Amino acid sequence: MAQLSLSAKINAIVVSTLALGLGAVAVAYTASVVRARQELTSDALNREAEILYSSIENFMMVGEAPVAIRFFSDLRNVGEGLQVGLYRRDGMGAFIDNETIETVNLNLMRPRFAPKSAFPERVREPERPYFDAAAGMPPETVQFRWEEGGRSYERLYRPLLNLPKCTACHGSDHTVRGVIDLRTDVTQFLAAQRSVVAFSAGGAAALLAALAALITRFIHTIVVRPVRSIGKVCGAVTSGDFTGRVEVARRDELGTLAETVNRMVEGLYERYELTKYVSRGTLSSIAGGQEPKRVQRTLLFSDVRGFTSYTERHGADAIVGVLNKLLDAQAGIIQAHGGDIDKFVGDEVVAVFSGDDAPYRACQAALDIAALSSRAAEFDGLMVGMGIASGSVVQGMVGSKRRADFTVIGDPVNIAARLCSAAKAGQTLVCDCSYDAVKDRPELSFSGPYKARLKGKAEAQRVYLLKAADERREA
Amino acid sequence: MLVQTRRSAGPALGLFACMTALLAALGASCSRQDATIDLVAVGYASWRPTTEVVLDYEIPGHMDSLRRIVMNETGFQFKEGPAGVSFPEGTVIVKEILLAGSGDGYGAGPAYGVGGADGSRGRPNMITAMVKAKDDPRAQGGWIWLMKDPESGMESVVGQDLCYRCHLNANEAYPYADGNPAGQFRDFVFFVPGKDEPAP
Numbered sequence: 205m206a207q208l209s210l211s212a213k214i215n216a217i218v219v220s221t222l223a224l225g226l227g228a229v230a231v232a233y234t235a236s237v238v239r240a241r242q243e244l245t246s247d248a249l250n251r252e253a254e255i256l257y258s259s260i261e262n263f264m265m266v267g268e269a270p271v272a273i274r275f276f277s278d279l280r281n282v283g284e285g286l287q288v289g290l291y292r293r294d295g296m297g298a299f300i301d302n303e304t305i306e307t308v309n310l311n312l313m314r315p316r317f318a319p320k321s322a323f324p325e326r327v328r329e330p331e332r333p334y335f336d337a338a339a340g341m342p343p344e345t346v347q348f349r350w351e352e353g354g355r356s357y358e359r360l361y362r363p364l365l366n367l368p369k370c371t372a373c374h375g376s377d378h379t380v381r382g383v384i385d386l387r388t389d390v391t392q393f394l395a396a397q398r399s400v401v402a403f404s405a406g407g408a409a410a411l412l413a414a415l416a417a418l419i420t421r422f423i424h425t426i427v428v429r430p431v432r433s434i435g436k437v438c439g440a441v442t443s444g445d446f447t448g449r450v451e452v453a454r455r456d457e458l459g460t461l462a463e464t465v466n467r468m469v470e471g472l473y474e475r476y477e478l479t480k481y482v483s484r485g486t487l488s489s490i491a492g493g494q495e496p497k498r499v500q501r502t503l504l505f506s507d508v509r510g511f512t513s514y515t516e517r518h519g520a521d522a523i524v525g526v527l528n529k530l531l532d533a534q535a536g537i538i539q540a541h542g543g544d545i546d547k548f549v550g551d552e553v554v555a556v557f558s559g560d561d562a563p564y565r566a567c568q569a570a571l572d573i574a575a576l577s578s579r580a581a582e583f584d585g586l587m588v589g590m591g592i593a594s595g596s597v598v599q600g601m602v603g604s605k606r607r608a609d610f611t612v613i614g615d616p617v618n619i620a621a622r623l624c625s626a627a628k629a630g631q632t633l634v635c636d637c638s639y640d641a642v643k644d645r646p647e648l649s650f651s652g653p654y655k656a657r658l659k660g661k662a663e664a665q666r667v668y669l670l671k672a673a674d675e676r677r678e679a
Numbered sequence: 680m681l682v683q684t685r686r687s688a689g690p691a692l693g694l695f696a697c698m699t700a701l702l703a704a705l706g707a708s709c710s711r712q713d714a715t716i717d718l719v720a721v722g723y724a725s726w727r728p729t730t731e732v733v734l735d736y737e738i739p740g741h742m743d744s745l746r747r748i749v750m751n752e753t754g755f756q757f758k759e760g761p762a763g764v765s766f767p768e769g770t771v772i773v774k775e776i777l778l779a780g781s782g783d784g785y786g787a788g789p790a791y792g793v794g795g796a797d798g799s800r801g802r803p804n805m806i807t808a809m810v811k812a813k814d815d816p817r818a819q820g821g822w823i824w825l826m827k828d829p830e831s832g833m834e835s836v837v838g839q840d841l842c843y844r845c846h847l848n849a850n851e852a853y854p855y856a857d858g859n860p861a862g863q864f865r866d867f868v869f870f871v872p873g874k875d876e877p878a879p
Contacts, residue, residue: 344839365845366739368853368869376737 211420211428218423219416226415230408237400241393245358246347249386253345253362256288256384260364267308267317267373273299287357289385293339295330298382299323308373316373330361335383338363343380350387356394357387430458434465446473496600502562502638503597503616504543504570505624506534506590508551514586527551530583534573541569546611552624556612563594563641567648567670570632577630590632591623592670594641622658623667632670639668718810718834719827723773726751729868730856730875738855740845744804745777748870754811755872763850763864764871770811772868775803803829807842809867819843820867843867 263272276299279288290298298304302319309315331350338346338361350357362384366374370381430452437448446469452462479487508530515523531553535545538555542565546554557566570590577587597614616637623633634650642648652668726749734746754770766772806827813821817836824842827834846867852859856875865871 342837342841344841365841367845368739368848368855369851371739371854376739379739 210431211424214423214428215416215420218419219412222412222415222419226408226412230404234401234404238397241397245388245390245393249347249358249360249388250345252286252388253360253384253386256386257362257364260290260384261367265369269299269305269317285389287385287387289328291330291335291339291383291385293378293380293382295332295335295339307375311373311375330383330385331359334359334361337361338383339380341379355389355391358390359388360384360386362386426454426456427458430454430462434462437465437469441469441472446470446476496598498596499558499599499612500562500595501597501599501612501616502557502566502592502594503612503620504538504553504555504557504566504590504592505620506553506555506570506573506588507624509587509589509629510585511551514584518584526584526586530576530586530588533576533583534588537572537576538569541565541572543569547609563592563638564645564648566592566594566638567632567634567642570670571648574630574632587629589624589627589629591620591625591627591634592632592638593617593620593623593635594638595619618660619658619665622660623656626656626658626667634668634670636666636668718823718825719771719773719806719808720751723749723751723771726773727755729754729772729872730870732856732870732875741776747775747777747803749773749775750872757866757871764866764868765864766811766866766868768811768813771808773806773808776805776807777803805829809842809846820846822846822867 259275260272263269263275276288276290279286282288292298292304300323305317305319308317331348334346334348338344343363343365345363346361348359350359364381364384366376366378366381374381430450433452434450437450440446440448449466449469450462452459454462508527511523514526531548531551534553538545538553541557542559543555543557546556548554555566555569557563557569559565570592573588573590576583580587593616595614595616597612597616599612600610601608602611602613603609616635619635623635627633633656636653639650639653643650649671650668651671653666654669655664656667657664729748729750734748735744750772751770754766754772757764757766757770759765806829808825808827810823810825811821812818812823815823817823817838819840820843822843824837824846825834826837846869849859849865849867849869851862853869856870857877859865859874865874
């Protein structure tokens with residue numbers, strides 16, 4: 205889940221960063237193309253309007269309306285891209301009748317210009333409200349986009365002023381004399397512009413996809429995959445498998461991490477192996493704090509009988525093998541009954557049982573250990589004597605700062621040890637405190653009580669002898 | 680572990696922030712910025728007029744509204760040489776349009792305030808001004824052309840060539856003041872002090 209979301213996150217970051225970056229570039233590029241196109245068209249239109257303005261100004265100064273008319277009709281043949289028109293300030297076409305000539309003659313108070321009889325064809329109606337803005341107060345040049353007959357035009361209305369020098373003929377009662385109408389066909393430009401937009405959008409998208417795939421793959425190889433294999437090894441370790449190793453042959457941080465993880469797994473394996481040699485009590489105390497505490501426990505002590513004579517007979521070398529076999533068998537039995545090996549001291553085993561039925565399980569373990577004598581051949585006739593005592597003990601870390609054992613101390617420990625040394629080979633002596641807890645169990649039988657003088661105890665103790673299963677059957 | 684994962688989002692967030700800032704900057708550079716200006720001095724009313732002629736005759740632009748032209752002292756240092764008249768840098772000429780007239784002139788449109796139809800004189804309806812600033816990018820013909828709304832005191836520079844175009848006529852023969860019969864360069868000014876007597 206976490207791994208999945210890591211690559212999802214990386215993908216999201218890569219894709220959105222690229223989208224923003226490429227998007228910004230594409231938008232900026234497209235915008236600049238569009239703006240450049242618009243500026244070009246607009247500049248051209250304004251320049252053309254300027255030329256027309258100056259031309260008209262100069263024709264009219266000398267009253268050359270016929271030249272102006274010819275000029276305008278010639279301009280119609282300039283090319284399809286550009287169309288020119290001229291309006292009076294009320295929106296009527298210029299030069300379409302004798303109205304202006306009449307006014308001029310009136311202003312000059314003499315028939316300066318002869319009325320005409322032939323007029324060019326009428327220009328079409330101007331586009332309101334653009335025209336009104338151009339011819340209004342203050343007069344201003346208006347530029348706008350116009351669609352007509354499936355074609356697109358960039359258009360310009362350029363007001364012509366009633367300049368002081370015009371007033372002699374035209375009078376001073378108006379500010380705007382007329383409006384130039386210029387239109388340039390931008391259909392092709394717009395089509396080109398659309399394909400530029402489509403191209404840059406498509407290009408950006410394709411580039412985005414390709415780069416995203418590439419970078420994602422790259423990041424997957426250099427980050428996600430090593431992280432996953434580290435995760436896998438860690439997962440295996442958690443479930444007890446220490447054989448896995450991360451294979452990342454690289455000299456970057458992840459390579460170092462992989463090496464560290466590998467070393468860590470090795471270390472963990474070593475420690476895991478070591479835990480076999482440490483009592484469960486020690487382990488759980490390490491996990492759960494090491495404060496000493498007073499608890500109820502049953503102690504089982506066992507030690508080997510005939511050890512000294514065995515050494516004399518077989519030599520010191522042979523003893524270790526057979527002793528280990530015997531201790532191992534005992535440890536297995538104790539653990540099977542839920543006991544915890546507290547320590548091995550030479551040929552001696554100290555086991556601790558906890559829980560409500562601790563005395564019962566300790567007795568069961570003792571019976572099973574005693575039954576090992578049936579396999580006497582295996583242990584070269586070595587047998588153990590055992591002692592069991594229950595009661596309140598102090599459990600805690602005992603030792604130095606450098607080397608300490610988690611163990612139990614208290615009267616029951618001493619009693620169990622004394623009972624053990626008092627027991628003969630194959631015997632288990634049980635103190636009355638343990639006996640009381642198990643006497644009603646039908647699976648167990650005891651003989652006694654016997655009075656026993658134990659070292660370190662002033663009064664004689666009541667002790668019981670736990671009987672082996674076959675002894676019971678016989679009884 | 681968690682902390683590190685969180686941290687790794689930092690650079691990405693930073694990147695996003697940068698991108699957004701970049702886009703915002705791009706956007707901002709596109710929107711044009713309005714110049715706030717204060718070119719016409721508040722106390723201009725005490726300046727000297729450039730002409731004694733009563734400007735109440737009809738002209739295109741202001742029709743028959745009453746006009747009053749005043750100029751700062753810098754302007755009165757203007758030079759006249761073989762190349763014509765030239766006003767020094769920093770010259771400010773203010774023309775008040777005082778009365779609303781008839782027709783399609785400045786005085787009649789709502790943008791310029793109507794008022795004064797009863798012939799009362801008083802606050803101007805409109806203030807136009809020319810400020811000599813050759814190197815200013817807004818200048819046309821060496822002058823910044825502007826209008827000031829007397830109500831709000833808001834000045835606005837005229838970007839199009841409306842004013843400039845008409846005032847070009849001051850540099851050739853025209854029908855006002857002395858009429859500039861020789862077509863002398865008059866630095867776009869119709870009423871140059873001392874030249875308001877019509878040529879004989």
